[in-house]
Amino acid sequence: MAFPHLSEVLKILDGALKSNATMSTNYAGLLADKLEQAGEREEAARIRERLARAPTAIAHAQDAARGTFGLPVDSDSRLETIDESRPAKDSIRLHLSGGTAARIGDFLESVRHYDQLRAAKAASPLRLLIFGQPGTGKTQTARWVASELQLPLLTVRCDTLISSLLGQTSKNLRRVFDHAEQRPCVLFLDEFDALGSARGNERDVGELQRVVIALLQNIDALPENVIVIAASNHEKLLDPAIWRRFPFQISMPLPDPALRDDMWTTLLGQYAPADLDWNTLIDKSAGASGALIEQIVLDTKRKAILNAKPQIDKSELFRRLALALALAQGRSIASIGDEVRWLRDWDAKAFSIRELARLYNISTRQINHLIRGDHGDEGKYTRAR
Known part of the structure; x- marks a missing residue:
């Protein structure tokens, strides 16, 4: 019989092995929430009691030593490369066609039952690519998914992520993905074509190729149960290799x-x-x-x-x-x-x-x-x- 909360247990273990107390406590808190939702209140209370006794000062010192305390920043501008929000459940109303709503529902169910699907060898990486014209609800959909899962939404800021310094954009990407792995969240890559543009066109330069390669490598290195949503207004500009990294793909048409x-x-x-x-x-x-x-x-x-x-x-x-x-x-x-x-x-x-x-x-x-x-x-x- 599959253990229903294996993902959280493995994340707690990962944090311990990496001496990352914040990662362990974040996922232990998520485990307590899921246990309580499943009616196992006593077990949830015992986990929260342990968390309350956790030496947070030591955890913060560990984070500072690794440079991962707080949201990641661009080392040149010192601006944060992620905006964090916490959309409240039932605070967002989506207006979607029946087919689009069904496909988003399929993604949400895959997230909620990931451990069960993984045990049956039927799980796909929790990565969703949304594309369509401006104003069709891509950003709102990402906010809605985060609100339904009751997880923070980490929106990547391409304006500060993309640096003019050689190699800095790839470093910023690494910090963003490292940060997303440390905590239960929805990582949202808005204006995705700014990062994942196709390689090999006439205006291409070496740095753009390096950014796309770094993006692919970071996506591949991310655990499959970390939720990633990318949105693009110009899907035809995306590198073909990007599409293979997103098992869930949804077109957002204009309203019928x-x-x-x-x-x-x-x-x-x-x-x-x-x-x-x-x-x-x-x-x-x-x-x-x-x-x-x-x-x-x-x-x-x-x-x-x-x-x-x-x-x-x-x-x-x-x-x-x-x-x-x-x-x-x-x-x-x-x-x-x-x-x-x-x-x-x-x-x-x-x-x-x-x-x-x-x-x-x-x-x-x-x-x-x-x-x-x-x-x-x-x-x-x-x-x-």
Whole structure:
């Protein structure tokens, strides 16, 4: 019969063999938590009693001697190369399509039952690569996984990790992975393509090759039960060898109609007006990322609250959606005239002359001037944003 908490016991043993008291105490605390969750409260209490008597001053001295006390830092800038956060359980709501949510659930179950799967020789390294366009929920997913596992999230800071000094980036990587191995955590490599870009392209230099090799070596040296999540907006730039190190791979697409429906309904909540055309809203928001939808709702609700309105203005919602999509497409919207003309092109029926006059609090004659592009008049019109 497999021992259900073998991973923690082996980590405690590793810490003892390395004279790393912090590593041993960290994983002993995790073992106590798991025992308590399994109903073995007396055993958990005995472990915590021992931990309470542990000589923490000695542990801190050991850490200082090895240079591993606290978060790792870049030796040149002295800035930390990791940000630590502790997302609270049930504090994060993910908006994902059914298939994506199922694959993330599979990864989470593999983490929770790693010892059982390992005993059956069916375990894979706990490494997840998430890729997709900006705003599709990659960072939020990493935060959610950490919150569900009730583990700290260690986010690697590429701005301080990558050094201009020859060889320093590889040293920083080593410190980051050493630190992650010492404690129960989720190591999150955001903007992963900054580290794992493919070797061999024309702009490649020797240092980049060394960084990728160092990254691969550090991943390979990491115990398979250490949780690593990497996220990339540009997965095509990743070195092919990187993909083989991540058994769990999840593409984060833009929201489909069903997911857009769920997001609009959930986020608008009681602020949704009774006459809102949900089908039109879902259709018109095709191509919007989850982050963009969330920001549009936030801005529209804020305006309603500041105007002491119990519900949002549906035309204001569509206006913000249309302008956000225009900016996302790289269109230049520099003036109110640009806005008005874009809105008319986007949906002339929804944005009639009269409705635009109401939205912008100007006359229909002035709206007609703006539509015709009478630039001499544009400076007369301002609008509260």
